[in-house]
Amino acid sequence: MTDEHERRWRMALGETEDAGALSDRDMAISAALDALYQDSGGKGAGLGKSAPKVSRWLGDIREYFPGTVVQVIQKDAFDRLGLKQMLLQPEFLEALEADVHLVADLVSLRSAMPAKTIETARIVIQKVVDELMERLEKKTAEAIRGAINRSSRTNRPRFNDIHWPRTIQANLRHYQADYQTIVPEKLIGFLRQQRRITDLDEVTLCVDQSGSMATSVVYSSIFAAVMASIPSVQTKLVCFDTAIIDLTEELEDPVKVLFGVQLGGGTDINRAVAYCEERIERPSKSHLILITDLMEGGDAKALIARLMALKASGVNVIVLLALTDTGQPYYDKDMAGKVASLGIPVFACTPDQFPDLMATALRREDAQSWAATEDIKTVRPGEQSHE
Known part of the structure; x- marks a missing residue:
């Protein structure tokens, strides 16, 4: 066994006594993991519920592990040690690796937070929101704007409105052999019309805010805010459990x-x-994206009847079982099969796929076919649970 193999085995087994193969850094990593994963009766002081001790421990794991691993360890700490109460303490909150799951935890706990912690929570949430906006905003805006009809041709299009195949075809005679390129004399594209309010597509994100849908709520809120900034569509955000909250005015x-x-x-x-x-004022121009498990x-019977009536009226209805980065969604298979039997697409997608889904919806193209091209498993009509 090589020294590196011995090191890895000792780290995996937690054998740090007489561990000549382990460096001081290895010993520190082992101690940080032991603090969380050692049984209470074993060696190691453990984390307990001391905010300073946990904050120092969080600093250690952030130094020793990449962000994705830190997030897993943090989740294990919450699950194993019941540390959600620690989120009520600003000094602890500031030490956490912020991600969408932490935002969901903070949102769920905000009613129990003291005022000073709420301000810290806002800062943490703002940081995550800014990062998500930077990641998702450009793609979403481009996909949605690209899906809006362009009807009038023009020889003076804006750059984003240039139709490159037609422009190249019209300028083939201007090919420059020395540079192996075409210098276009005339640009061909489409003139975006100023669309009247009665022409605008309406998009309603109707989002289940029950506990199991927490990360989907976070992502839905981000997308709704991005879409609300695009004048080509009217965007509404409605969140619900047994009550309904219309957040459209806050987007x-x-x-x-x-x-x-x-x-x-x-x-x-x-x-x-x-x-x-x-x-819904104009069914033929409306898209209902129902995000729920x-x-x-x-x-339930009234829900099926209502969805059937909406689809028959011309509303473009799509059901997303989850809007999350990873994982298979847990959902009611019997209900999903009934909804799919109405001809309504039912599937889950990731935040990176959502902009293209919205572009597909706005073009009134087949979302089921789009999902197939993305290798997304859709619910089959009449699908039932066999559990």
Whole structure:
């Protein structure tokens, strides 16, 4: 066995006594892991619930491990040691590696936070929101703007409106052999028309805020804020459990939106869809993106009938079982199969896929076919649980 193999085995087994193969850094890493993963009766002082001790420990794991591993270890700490109460302490909160899951935890705990902790929580949430906006905003805006109809041709298009195949074809005679390129004399593209309010597409994100949908709520809020900044579409955000919160007027501030969400509680999907239905003015120009695990606590039969009526009226209805980075969604398979039988696409997607999904929806293209090209598993009509 090589020294490196011995080192790795000792680290994996927690054998640090007489461990000549381990450096001081290795010993520190082992101690940080032992503090969390050692049984209470074993060696190691453990973390307990001392904020200073936990904050120092968080600093250690952030030094020794990459961010993705830190997030896993943090989650294990919350699960094993019940550290969610620690989030109520600003000094602890400041030491955490911020990600979308932490935002969901903070949103769910905000009613229990003292005022000084809420301010710290806002700062942490703002940081995550800014990072997500930077990652998702450009792609979302480009996808949605690109899906809006362009009807009038022009020889003076803006750069983003140039139709490159037609421009190249019209300028082939201007090919420059020395430079192996075409110098276009004439640009061909489409002139975006100023669209009247009655021509605008309406997009309603109707989002289940029950506890299991926490990360989907965070991402949905970010996307709603991005889409609300695009004048080509009218965007609404409605969150629900057994109650309904219309956050459309708050979309200029994603952090304010997230603090308006109340995670947890029951689920009345039918009531939420009814609320959205009442506010749809032009069904043929409307898109309802229902983001839920379909665990209906209200009137399931009425929900199916309502979705059927919305689709028949011309509303473009899509059901997302989750909007998260990873993982298979947990959902009501029987209900999902019934919804799919209405001809409504039912599947989960990642935040990186969502902009293209919205572009597909706005073009009124087949979301089911789009999902197939993305290798996304969709729910089959009539699918039932066999558990």
